[in-house]
Amino acid sequence: MPELPEVETVRLTLLPLIKNKKIISVDIFYENIIKNASVLEFKEKLINQTFLDILRFGKYLVFVFENSFLISHLRMEGKFYLKHNENKDIHEHVRFYLDSGETLRYNDVRKFGTMNIFSNISLTDLLKIKPLNQLGYEPFDPKLNSTYLKNKFKHSNRPIKSMLLDQSIIAGLGNIYVDEVLFLSKINPLKKAKDINEEQLQLIIDSSIDTLLKAIKLGGTTIHSFSSDGISGKFQNELLVHTKNTCPICRSNILKIKVGGRGTYFCPVCQKGKGDAI
DNA sequence: GCCGTCACCTGTGGGC
DNA sequence: TGCCCACAGGTGACGG
Structure with missing residues (x-):
């Protein structure tokens, strides 16, 4: 069950694997993962976007693109994999096709994980709206005393x-x-x-x-x-x-x-x- | 405003 | 062996 250290491990592991790679297509097999957009909107906002960075706020992962942010919460059993083959796991719910020929897969046995997409917004403003504005300080933050x-x-x-x-x-x-x-x-x-x-x-x-x-x-x-x-x-x-x-x-x-x-x-x-x- | 409970999900393991 | 059911848990919604 991913907590802060697990999410940070995902961030550190995934970033060098996907940085500067472009999404050319997206498949969504379980729509309820996407919380704030339709499947069509979700795809439109991500296709032709390049992974620039991955940030972490509490247990949230924030994928940074040129014009969008994808906020992902892994909840209980969410996982990201980078794969080359086409085999689909029964618990695979979202697939991002990259220009490198690889695919980034989101796998979640219990389907508890969430994804929210935000476009044309600055990181400063993103931090002012749900869900990130609901977070308290992390233990490492000096303000947490x-x-x-x-x-x-x-x-x-x-x-x-x-x-x-x-x-x-x-x-x-x-x-x-x-x-x-x-x-x-x-x-x-x-x-x-x-x-x-x-x-x-x-x-x-x-x-x-x-x-x-x-x-x-x-x-x-x-x-x-x-x-x-x-x-x-x-x-x-x-x-x-x-x-x-x-x-x-x-x-x-x-x-x-x-x-x-x-x-x-x-x-x-x-x-x-x-x-x-x- | 505070706090407890439930729903969302599915695999696992125990009991019968 | 196979079926049924409780349990696991992060978060948001809801009700008292």
């Missing part, structure tokens, strides 16, 4: 885990990494956001940066099916609590509960705190 989080959290009764998953507060963290960050910060995922003190907020920020940088370095996490151009990440070997049975610190049994509808792993001993429900 304990004061910022304190202001966001101070009136909230929601569990800290739900708040960290909220992309309008912190952009880029997903279910796996939030579990890891809370374990490193020794904070119970059910603890109310307003009860997190300033020292713990700083710990959350520091742990988020450390975890994400390490994951990017290892090419992300491959738990189920994530990959970019067929490459698998190695961060799953470094996970401390997510999908684990035993705490690596105190050897207690890791508990699995639901928080905000999400499967949540934590150590009830290392992550014990006032107000905990477990």
Whole structure:
């Protein structure tokens, strides 16, 4: 399930493969992937456009063309492949034919991924409209500090885990990494956001940066099916609590509960705190 | 405004 | 062996 490190890995892997290549045709096999345009409009805005760059904002990929931006969210299982042959995978939903003779394929088993196309707009203006204007700061952004989080959290009764998953507060963290960050910060995922003190907020920020940088370095996490151009990440070997049975610190049994509808792993001993429900 | 729930999807695995 | 069903999860929409 692509989170910030996985999306960054896709960006880094894909960019040298498609940069300066022109789209000569587009096939769409599942129209619901395209959210803000008809199939015809989508094709018209991309054909004869050249890939200039790939940017990333949170978990969104932004393909940069001369006159357009294609915003792609991989959601749960979206993947991009560059292929030469014509064989179509059952889960292939969009195909971009390039002037190099290759094809860029978008593959998504659960069809959750989205694509939005924007034309004749500057990057500055693109950042001012949905979906990119909904994003909070990334952990690497200096503006994401304990004061910022304190202001966001101070009136909230929601569990800290739900708040960290909220992309309008912190952009880029997903279910796996939030579990890891809370374990490193020794904070119970059910603890109310307003009860997190300033020292713990700083710990959350520091742990988020450390975890994400390490994951990017290892090419992300491959738990189920994530990959970019067929490459698998190695961060799953470094996970401390997510999908684990035993705490690596105190050897207690890791508990699995639901928080905000999400499967949540934590150590009830290392992550014990006032107000905990477990 | 805040917060919880549901829908979107399909492969997987457990139970019968 | 085969069928059924719960579950996985990021995000947006919706309702209380």
